[in-house]
Amino acid sequence: MSNVLTMILAGGEGARLKPLTAVRTKPAVPFGGNYRIIDFVLSNFVNSGLLNIFVLTQFKSHSLMQHLREGWRFSSGIVKQFIDPVPAQMRTGKKWYEGTADAIFQNMNLIDDEDPDQVCIFGGDHIYRMDIRQMLKFHSKRQAVLTVAAIPVPVKDAHHFGIIEVDEEWRMVSFEEKPKRNPKTIPGNSDYVLASMGNYIFERTPLVKELKRDAADKKSSHDFGNDILPRMFPDGKVFVYDFSQNHIPGAEEEEKGYWKDVGTLDTFWEANMDLVGLHPHFNLYNKKWPVLTYIPPLPPAKFVHFSDSRTGHAINSMIGSGTIISGALVENSVVGYSVRVNSFAHVEHSVIMNNVEIGREAKIRKAIIDKHVRIAPGANVGYDLDKDRKKFQITENGIVVIPKGAKVA
Incomplete structure (x- = not known):
């Protein structure tokens, strides 16, 4: 494999995920009991054997930096391998990143230092499995200067995404951000459109050229989707990789093409619910493509039985290490580590993060x-939304969101 450098965009503010992002950047939000959102993209690169990775951070990055330091630090003096967090450094002036393209432009010194053939630029805030090597193979076979990963979505959902039009050879011929009507469909499949995943593979030289041109354009929003793609695809060397055809060892057929944008509280809750059940939409128990992370050294979860009416048990749920279900019932939920659920409490269809205590007979x-x-x-x-709304945020789909450190009477 050629010399590949990876740059993960992990500086997003995540405004639509507040209050979860009130104290942390979006990629650092806990997910799935044991994980952080950033773990999924990093695991994809590590499992793909691509181990030269910079993680670009910006907003409220302390918890993300701590997680990377505790769980993702490795290096080799013999073979060059690294996962390095890079805070915004204002190397090109006293300003924060003004867009995704500007984030890479402000860190072009890293590209110069590593001297790669290709640069993978991926977002750090989606839930999915992907073998990046397959996309790299597609990129090389097409002799592309840029390859964009995309996923087929129903036409009715096109207004949520940046939509790509391709020809029969999957060459990009147009791009439209969140079209309100008449989106361009996939050749031979008029029911689906191609949504950009925000994951790119660039040849190094064209990338540097376009970033410099974009930085000099005062009218640019300095965004890959809005500015870089529209300038590059007319040359005919930008191709689109169909993520739904990506094969993951050990994955079930129904998991193929699973990709979740957890950019809102409702989609975040839905993605967590996708993990539970007999046949989960996204199976975390795939040993051939593990999702890697760091959790503190904790004892196993414990389920305490006092009597027939006080039996601690969980149904269709994921329970983190160090958690005690003491004479309580947990159903269809994701529970993090070091949680205590006390006697006669009942938790259902909920996401409980770490170090939460749920009192006796709470519901x-x-x-x-x-x-x-x-x-x-x-x-x-969650039983009286009008009452809950006076203290906490309620989503469009009726999910009650309780912020970090709150006390609920």
């Missing part, structure tokens, strides 16, 4: 509960 339904929250004995969450 939780359709909620996202951030870290270090204390739910008082007998408290109810």
Whole structure:
């Protein structure tokens, strides 16, 4: 394989995920009990054997940097391998990153230092598995200067995404951001469109040329989708990789093409719910393509039985290490580590992050509960949305979101 450098864009503010992003950047938000969102893209590159990675950070990056330091630090003096977090350094002036393209432009010194043939530029805030080598093979076979990963989505959902039009050879011929009507469909399949995943493979020289030109354009928004792609695809050397054809060892057929943008609280909750059940939409238990992470050294989860009416058990749920279900019932939920659910409590269809305590006889339904929250004995969450709305955020789909450190009476 040629010399490949990876740059992960992990500086997003994640405004639509507040209050979860009130204290952390979006890629650092806990997900799936044991993980952070950033773990999924990093695991894809590590499992693909691509180990020269810079993680570009910006907003509220402390928890992300801590997670990378504790779980993702490795290096080799013999074979060059690294995962290095890179804070915004204002190398080109006293300004923050003004867009995704500007984030790479401000760190072009890293590209110069590593001298790669190709540069992978991927987002750090989606849930999916992907063998990057297959996309690189497609890129090389087409002799592309840029390859964009895209996923087929139904026409009715086109207005949520940047939509790419391709010809019969999957060469990009147009791009439209969130079209409101008449989106361009996939050749031979009029029911689906191609949504950009925000993942790119560039040849190094054309990338540097376009970034310099974009930086000099005062009218540019300095964004890959809005500015770089429209300037590059008319030359006919920009191709689109169909992510739905990516094969992952050990994955079930129904998982093929799974990709979730967790940019809103509702989609974040939905993606967590995709993990539970007999046949999950996204299976975290694939040993051939593991999702890697760091968690503290903790004892196994414990389920405590006091009597027939006080049996601690969980149904269709994922329970993190160090969690104690003490005479309580957890159903269809994702529970992080070091959580305590006390006697006669009932949790259903909820996401519970780390170090939460749920009091005796409390009832939780359709909620996202951030870290270090204390739910008082007998408290109810998700049963009276008008009451919950006075204290907490309620999503469009009726999910109650309780911020980090809150106390619920």
